Amino acid sequence: MDAFLLWFDEFWAVYSNLVLTLGINALLALSIWLTLACGVLALANAAFMGIGAYAGALATLNYDSPFALSIGVAMVAPSLVALAIGLPVLRLGGVYLAMATLGFGEVVRVVILNTESITGGALGLNGIPQYTQWWHVLLALVIVIFVLARLHRSKTGRAFEAIKVDETAASLMGVDLRANKLLAFVLGAAIAGLAGALNAHLTFFIGPQEYGFDRGVEILTMAILGGVTSIIGPIIGAVFLTLLPELLRGLADFRLIVNGFILVAVVLFLPNGLWDPARFRRWFGSGR
Amino acid sequence: MFAQQLINALSLGSVYALFALGFTLIFGVLGVINLAHGAVFMVGAYAALQAVVLAELPIWAALVIAFIISGLVGLAIDILVLSPLRKRDAPHLIPMIATIGVAIMLNSAAQGLFGADTLRFPPGVVPDGSIEAGGLHITAVEIGIIALTIVIMVVLLLGLRRTSIGKALRAVAESPRAAALLGIDVEGLFRKTSFVAAALGGVAGVLISLYANAVYPLMGQPMLHKGIAVIILGGMGDIRGALIGGLFLGFAEVFAVAYIGSTMRDAVAFGLLFLILLVRPTGLFGKANERKA
Numbered sequence: 412m413d414a415f416l417l418w419f420d421e422f423w424a425v426y427s428n429l430v431l432t433l434g435i436n437a438l439l440a441l442s443i444w445l446t447l448a449c450g451v452l453a454l455a456n457a458a459f460m461g462i463g464a465y466a467g468a469l470a471t472l473n474y475d476s477p478f479a480l481s482i483g484v485a486m487v488a489p490s491l492v493a494l495a496i497g498l499p500v501l502r503l504g505g506v507y508l509a510m511a512t513l514g515f516g517e518v519v520r521v522v523i524l525n526t527e528s529i530t531g532g533a534l535g536l537n538g539i540p541q542y543t544q545w546w547h548v549l550l551a552l553v554i555v556i557f558v559l560a561r562l563h564r565s566k567t568g569r570a571f572e573a574i575k576v577d578e579t580a581a582s583l584m585g586v587d588l589r590a591n592k593l594l595a596f597v598l599g600a601a602i603a604g605l606a607g608a609l610n611a612h613l614t615f616f617i618g619p620q621e622y623g624f625d626r627g628v629e630i631l632t633m634a635i636l637g638g639v640t641s642i643i644g645p646i647i648g649a650v651f652l653t654l655l656p657e658l659l660r661g662l663a664d665f666r667l668i669v670n671g672f673i674l675v676a677v678v679l680f681l682p683n684g685l686w687d688p689a690r691f692r693r694w695f696g697s698g699r
Numbered sequence: 700m701f702a703q704q705l706i707n708a709l710s711l712g713s714v715y716a717l718f719a720l721g722f723t724l725i726f727g728v729l730g731v732i733n734l735a736h737g738a739v740f741m742v743g744a745y746a747a748l749q750a751v752v753l754a755e756l757p758i759w760a761a762l763v764i765a766f767i768i769s770g771l772v773g774l775a776i777d778i779l780v781l782s783p784l785r786k787r788d789a790p791h792l793i794p795m796i797a798t799i800g801v802a803i804m805l806n807s808a809a810q811g812l813f814g815a816d817t818l819r820f821p822p823g824v825v826p827d828g829s830i831e832a833g834g835l836h837i838t839a840v841e842i843g844i845i846a847l848t849i850v851i852m853v854v855l856l857l858g859l860r861r862t863s864i865g866k867a868l869r870a871v872a873e874s875p876r877a878a879a880l881l882g883i884d885v886e887g888l889f890r891k892t893s894f895v896a897a898a899l900g901g902v903a904g905v906l907i908s909l910y911a912n913a914v915y916p917l918m919g920q921p922m923l924h925k926g927i928a929v930i931i932l933g934g935m936g937d938i939r940g941a942l943i944g945g946l947f948l949g950f951a952e953v954f955a956v957a958y959i960g961s962t963m964r965d966a967v968a969f970g971l972l973f974l975i976l977l978v979r980p981t982g983l984f985g986k987a988n989e990r991k992a
Contacts, residue, residue, distance in 0.1 A: 500976075500977070502980065503976060503980045506732065507931065507935075507976055507980055507981065510927060510931045510972065511931075511976040511977070513927065513969070514928065514931075514969035514970070514972040514976070515973055517924070517966070517968070517969035518966060518969055518970050518973060520965075521965055521966035521969075521970075522966075525966075624924050625920070628734070628799060631792075631796075632796055632799060635793070635796050665811070667803055667804075667807030667810075668803075668804050668808055668811070670803060670807075671799075671801065671803030671804035671805075671807065672804055673800075674796070674797070674803065675780055675797050675800035675801060678780075678784070678789075678793055678797040678800065679783055679784065679797065682787060682789060
C-alpha cells in the first residue's frame with residue numbers, strides 16, 4: 412500500500428495536469444455533442460470556451476471573486492452571447508451554420524486581441540491563480556453527464572432526436588425547432604464556458620490563440636471520433652485524442668505523422684466512431 | 700496611393716481565388732470539405748522550392764512540377780481515404796475529419812523532412828524588375844499571379860461549359876447517382892477532380908510563397924481559414940463564386956489594413972462572412988436548392 416501511495420504521488424506529480432486536461436476536454440466534447448444531438452452543426456464551442464475562460468479569469472484577477480463565483484460568471488457570459496447570436500445564426504442550415512459559427516469564433520479571437528486594456532491582447536492573461544483541483548473537474552464532469560443523460564431521456568431529449576433525424580417532420584409534429592435548437596446551443600455554450608474557466612485556473616496563462624479555428628475543429632473531432640450515438644462516445648473520443656500524442660511520445664519526430672495516420676485509420680475502419688454499441692454486440696455477442 | 704492599393708488587392712485576391720478554386724471544386728463535385736487543401740498548398744510550395752534549389756530549374760518548370768506533385772498527392776488522398784468513405788456512404792462530416800488527419804500527416808512530414816524554419820526562394824528566381832508607371836509599382840510576381848489566375852479561371856470556366864468532361868462534371872455535381880445512371884464514369888471524374896483541385900492548390904502555394912517569399916510547414920493553415928471564408932462568400936461549390944469571393948476578400952483585407960489598421964485584417968474575412976451569411980444564408984451566389992453538405 413505504501414509502495415502504491417508512493418507510486419501514485421510520483422504519477423500525480425508528473426501527470427496531474429494531463430489527467431485534469433482529460434476531464435476538461437471531455438467537457439468540451441460533451442458541449443458539442445449536445446448541439447450535434449439536436450442536429451445542429453455549430454463550431455463556436457472554442458469561442459465560448461474562450462469567452463468563459465476570459466470572463467472567469469478576469470473575475471478572479473480583477474475582482475478577487477471566489478472560485479465558485481468565477482465559474483458561475485464563466486458559464487453565464489458565453490450563454491448570454493450564445494443567446495444573442497443564436498437567434499439569427501440558427502436559421503442557417505448544415506455547412507453554412509458550421510462556417511458562420513467558425514466565423515464568429517474568429518471574430519471573438521480578434522476582439523480579444525484588440526481589447527488589450529482588458530484582455531492583455533496577444534500577450535494574454537498571466538498569473539491566474541491555480542484554483543482548479545482534481546475534484547472540481549470530476550464534480551463538473553459528473554454533474555454535466557448527469558444533466559445531459561437526464562436531458563437525453565426527457566421530452567426535450569426526444570425533441571432533439573426528432574429534429575436531428577428529420578427537421579421537417581419534427582416541426583410538423585409540433586416540435587418547436589427554434590426553441591429547442593437555441594436551448595441546445597446556449598446549454599452547450601455554458602458547458603464550454605465551464606471547461607474554459609476550469610482550464611484557465613489550471614494552466615496559469617491564457618491567450619487568444621488557444622481558442623481559434625484549430626481548437627474548434629479539435630473539439631468536433633473528439634466528439635465525432637468517439638461516436639455521437641451515445642453520451643459515452645464523446646468522452647472516449649476526448650480521452651483518446653488527448654492521450655494519443657502522449658502515448659506516441661516515444662516516436663519523437665514521427666509522433667504527429669502517426670497521430671494523423673491513426674485519426675485517418677479510425678475514420679476509415681470504425682464507421683460510427685470508437686464507441687459503437689452495435690459493433691460491440693456484433694463482435695462479442697455472437698456466442699450467445 | 701489608392702491605385703497602388705487596388706493593385707495589391709488584385710494580386711492578393713487572385714491568390715485567394717486560386718486557392719479557393721480547388722477547395723470549391725472538391726466541395727462542389729465530391730461534396731467534401733477538404734481540410735487537407737491547405738496542406739496540399741504547402742506541398743506545392745515545397746515541391747517548387749526543391750525544384751528551384753536542388754535541380755536549379757527555372758520557375759515555370761518548378762510551377763509545372765508543383766502542379767504535378769500536389770496533384771498526385773490529391774489523387775492519393777482520394778484513392779486511399781475519400782474513395783473508401785464514398786463506397787461506405789459515410790455522412791458528410793466523416794470525410795472532413797479524415798482530411799484533418801491527412802493534413803496533420805502532411806504538415807508534420809514536411810516539418811520532419813525540411814525542418815520547421817521558414818525557407819526562402821534564392822534571389823533571382825523571378826525577375827526582380829518592376830514596372831513603374833504613373834507612380835504605381837507593380838512587381839513581376841504580382842503580374843505573374845494576376846495573369847496566371849486569369850488564364851486558369853478562363854480555362855476552367857470554358858472547360859466546364861464547353862467540353863464533354865465539363866458537362867459530365869456538372870452532372871455529377873448535380874447528382875452523382877443520376878450521373879452514374881446516365882453512364883458517366885463518376886469515380887473516374889472524382890479522381891480527375893481531386894487531381895486538378897489539388898494541383899491548383901499547389902500552384903497557389905507556389906505563387907503565394909513567391910509573393911511573401913516564405914515557405915514553412917504550416918503555411919497552409921491560415922490560407923485554409925481564408926479559403927473557407929472565400930467559398931462561403933462566393934457560394935459553396937461555385938467556380939465564379941470562388942473568383943469573386945477571393946477578389947472580394949483580397950480587396951476587403953487590403954483596404955481594411957490601409958484605412959482601419961493592420962490588427963483588423965483577420966477580423967475582416969470572418970466578420971464579413973458572418974454578416975453576409977446572416978443576410979444571405981447560402982452565400983453571394985449560392986443556390987437555394989443546394990445539395991446538403
